[in-house]
Amino acid sequence: MDLARAGETAQLAEFLDHGFVLDQTDVAGNTLLMLAAYSGQAETVAMLLARGANPDLLNGREQSPxxxxxxxxxxxxxxxxxxxxADLDAGTPTARVAAAMFGREHLLS
Known part of the structure; x- marks a missing residue:
């Protein structure tokens, strides 16, 4: 999980190659994708998505990546x-609501 958060893409890919579960969650329900997305690790996010990570899995607080x-x-x-x-209407708040709160609606079109 720390590798996703830190953007250690190559090392994380090795763990996945050796059987680490792609959509594994931590105790808070965060997936690797959630942690990488929240930390701004675009390269890691791209690698996880290319391997089939589910972009719609919510964490324990019902937040989406x-x-x-x-x-x-x-x-x-x-x-x-x-x-x-990614489902822009999933989670609480939804991506649409989050975009509106922060004046970032242009990113969703």
Missing amino acids: VAGALFKGEDEVVALLIAAG
Whole structure:
């Protein structure tokens, strides 16, 4: 989980190659994708999505990766998640609500 947060893409890919579960969650319900997205690790997000990470898995607080990336101002990550089909209406707040709160609606079109 720390590798996702730190953007250690190559090392994380090795763990996945050796059987680490792609959509594994930590005690707070965060997936690797959530942690990488929230931390602005675009390269790691892209690698996880390319391997099939689910962009719509919510954490234990019902937050989605795309809403988290919007909250943190991570435009590149938001674009990657949207391109991967992230549900903009999932979670609390939804990505649409988060975008409106922070004046970032233009990222969703």
